[in-house]
Amino acid sequence: MSCQTPIIVALDFPTRDAALALAGRLDPSACRVKVGKELFTRCGPSIVEDLQAKGFDVFLDLKFHDIPNTTAMAVKAAAELGVWMVNVHCSGGLRMMQACREVLEQSGGARPLLIGVTVLTSMEQADLADLGLDIDPRQQVLRLAALAERAGLDGLVCSAQEATALKAQSPGLQLVTPGIRPSGSAADDQRRILTPAQAMAAGSDFLVIGRPISQAADPAGALAQVLAELG
Numbered sequence: 001m002s003c004q005t006p007i008i009v010a011l012d013f014p015t016r017d018a019a020l021a022l023a024g025r026l027d028p029s030a031c032r033v034k035v036g037k038e039l040f041t042r043c044g045p046s047i048v049e050d051l052q053a054k055g056f057d058v059f060l061d062l063k064f065h066d067i068p069n070t071t072a073m074a075v076k077a078a079a080e081l082g083v084w085m086v087n088v089h090c091s092g093g094l095r096m097m098q099a100c101r102e103v104l105e106q107s108g109g110a111r112p113l114l115i116g117v118t119v120l121t122s123m124e125q126a127d128l129a130d131l132g133l134d135i136d137p138r139q140q141v142l143r144l145a146a147l148a149e150r151a152g153l154d155g156l157v158c159s160a161q162e163a164t165a166l167k168a169q170s171p172g173l174q175l176v177t178p179g180i181r182p183s184g185s186a187a188d189d190q191r192r193i194l195t196p197a198q199a200m201a202a203g204s205d206f207l208v209i210g211r212p213i214s215q216a217a218d219p220a221g222a223l224a225q226v227l228a229e230l231g
């Protein structure tokens with residue numbers, strides 16, 4: 001099934017039943033889905049297969065971060081699951097990202113998009129300072145983006161707040177942006193947020209939306225409202 005919208009719904013649930021119940025209320029032509037650390041750790045690779053069987057493209061959001069060989073082998077395993085998108089932390093460094101790209105090139109055939117996580121959307125300048133990084137989040141994102149581009153990655157996870165600057169610096173990279181909050185929604189633990197329409201106007205290619213859809217009384221209705229807002 002080919003998906004025409006930029007929406008990726010985060011299935012952040014503690015059980016297979018809960019994740020599949022939400023997936024069952026969504027249309028695979030209206031959104032892709034994201035399997036993250038909680039769901040994957042609970043259910044393992046079979047949850048990816050279950051979602052693919054329902055017709056969904058799956059973004060495996062495990063944010064691999066390790067030495068080059070270990071990370072590349074994890075990316076290879078994800079590719080063998082047939083996921084649509086997989087990601088690694090850019091802060092693993094140039095050689096790590098290059099190893100991941102190379103392992104996908106060597107595998108031949110259809111391969112997932114390889115995306116680099118820059119600065120988590122839950123972080124603001126004070127959080128970077130706590131890590132000893134005396135830098136504005138946007139500057140750190142741009143720095144990591146340049147490294148990801150050198151490594152040959154397909155795109156980045158970033159805040160939509162950085163999308164315009166990133167498209168100017170690295171127009172070839174796909175921008176995957178969590179921290180999306182329809183107006184009136186709670187920010188929760190997110191710090192660098194934009195609305196869906198603001199994010200698309202800024203240059204995002206894909207919008208990751210979790211709780212505003214998954215915790216809504218009517219998740220399909222919440223998704224439809226976002227799509228309507230995007231026109």
Ligand SMILES: O=c1ccn([C@@H]2O[C@H](COP(=O)(O)O)[C@@H](O)[C@H]2O)c(=O)[nH]1
Binds near residue numbers: 010120122
């Ligand atoms: O920088 C990042 C990277 C990943 N995420 C993930 O996106 C979703 C967002 O969920 P919400 O409920 O819409 O906040 C979640 O699965 C995160 O793990 C992110 O938020 N920021």
